[in-house]
Amino acid sequence: MPELPEVETIRQHLQPYVCGTTIKNIEILDPRSIKKIAPARFKKNVEGQKILRVERRAKFLVFQLKNKTAFVIHLGMTGNLLFKPDKYVKIIFHLSGGLPAGRQGKKIYFSDIRLFGKIYCHKKYPLFPELGPEPFDEDFASEDFYARLQSRKSKIKPLLLDQGFIAGLGNIYATESLYDADIHPERSADSLSEKEAGKLLRSIRKILVHALRSGGSSISDFVGANGQKGSFQEHHKVYNKEGQPCEKCRTRIKKMVMAQRGTCYCPKCQPLDSGSTRYARSPFARGKK
DNA sequence: CGGGCACCCTGGTGGC
DNA sequence: TGCCACCAGGGTGCCC
Numbered sequence: 617m618p619e620l621p622e623v624e625t626i627r628q629h630l631q632p633y634v635c636g637t638t639i640k641n642i643e644i645l646d647p648r649s650i651k652k653i654a655p656a657r658f659k660k661n662v663e664g665q666k667i668l669r670v671e672r673r674a675k676f677l678v679f680q681l682k683n684k685t686a687f688v689i690h691l692g693m694t695g696n697l698l699f700k701p702d703k704y705v706k707i708i709f710h711l712s713g714g715l716p717a718g719r720q721g722k723k724i725y726f727s728d729i730r731l732f733g734k735i736y737c738h739k740k741y742p743l744f745p746e747l748g749p750e751p752f753d754e755d756f757a758s759e760d761f762y763a764r765l766q767s768r769k770s771k772i773k774p775l776l777l778d779q780g781f782i783a784g785l786g787n788i789y790a791t792e793s794l795y796d797a798d799i800h801p802e803r804s805a806d807s808l809s810e811k812e813a814g815k816l817l818r819s820i821r822k823i824l825v826h827a828l829r830s831g832g833s834s835i836s837d838f839v840g841a842n843g844q845k846g847s848f849q850e851h852h853k854v855y856n857k858e859g860q861p862c863e864k865c866r867t868r869i870k871k872m873v874m875a876q877r878g879t880c881y882c883p884k885c886q887p888l889d890s891g892s893t894r895y896a897r898s899p900f901a902r903g904k905k
Numbered sequence: 906c907g908g909g910c911a912c913c914c915t916g917g918t919g920g921c
Numbered sequence: 922t923g924c925c926a927c928c929a930g931g932g933t934g935c936c937c
Contacts, residue, residue, distance in 0.1 A: 618930070618931095619930065619931090622930085648913095648914090675931080690931085690932085691931090692913095692914095692930095692931055692932080693914090693929070693930060693931050693932095694914090694915080694916090694929090694930090694931095695931095704915090704916095728914095728915095729914080729915055729916065730913085730914045730915050730916080730929085730931095731913075731914050731915075732913070732914065732915095732931060732932075733931095734932090768906085768907095769906075769907070770906080770907055770908080771907090771908090774907090774908085777931090779931095779932085786930050786931070787929095787930050787931085788930055789930090833930080855930090875908080875909085876909080876910075876911095877929095877930090877931095878928085878929085878930095907937105908936105908937090909935105909936085909937090910934105910935085910936085911933105911934090911935085911936105912932105912933085912934090912935105913931105913932090913933090915929105916928105916929095917927105917928090917929090918926105918927085918928080918929105919925105919926095919927090919928100920924105920925090920926090920927100921923105921924090921925095921926105
């Protein structure tokens with residue numbers, strides 16, 4: 617469910633609440649949420665440890681512990697971390713200490729309907745060698761983005777979902793970014809011009825910033841850890857808008873399936889075949905009307 | 906490398 | 922009201 621803005625929203629809610637606390641006890645209501653490590657060993661590695669800080673990398677939340685263990689949570693499609701329980705709680709973290717001083721009995725609830733979420737811990741660094749650059753990394757320049765697009769022949773939409781190519785985008789924000797940049801989801805990555813690559817990166821950043829300011833998108837039941845819903849879903853322009861008029865040109869939004877994911881786009885604003893030499897490197901640029 | 910698919914799960918919905 | 926097929930924002934692994 618959650619993509620970068622939602623995970624970051626949760627991180628910001630958690631950070632002041634859990635920093636400096638100690639994980640007293642972990643109550644495992646459903647062991648299927650603990651991955652890569654036996655639940656008993658997980659408990660042993662993490663219980664009694666102080667939480668130094670909460671970080672985010674791509675869609676992963678990382679709790680850095682005093683004993684150098686990284687306690688990692690990926691929320692999958694329906695995972696959430698809450699201050700108050702709901703009916704899908706799988707794991708309860710009992711915390712003690714921290715600020716304000718003397719406040720005891722803090723709890724964090726890991727809730728997850730579909731059990732696609734993952735919780736584990738390890739001490740191997742770097743933590744995520746397989747992940748691509750963060751969209752907001754200052755070193756991630758538009759020229760790098762263009763160069764990396766040039767080396768890939770896959771369709772742009774699935775490539776944006778590939779966490780090894782760029783980290784943190786999911787179906788909603790990849791879809792919205794391509795619409796904002798007027799790029800058809802099926803364009804091959806290496807068909808994008810340098811100008812289009814720059815526009816796409818700017819769109820990605822713009823959409824993510826906007827979503828962050830709105831506290832994320834609340835589709836179905838996403839809420840921040842504090843229980844507040846995000847509001848960015850009100851700003852979606854194409855995601856889940858099949859049949860509705862495009863805000864820019866009033867053409868009906870179309871929906872297709874790519875890489876097993878629904879993809880909405882405006883057929884006029886996001887042309888695949890321009891009928892010109894504009895997309896000279898695209899196999900669709902010639903021959904087809 | 907790229908594309909397609911099955912699979913891990915459960916719950917909400919929309920059609921009949 | 923009830924049933925059921927279908928859909929869902931993620932990720933991995935396998936096959937060709």
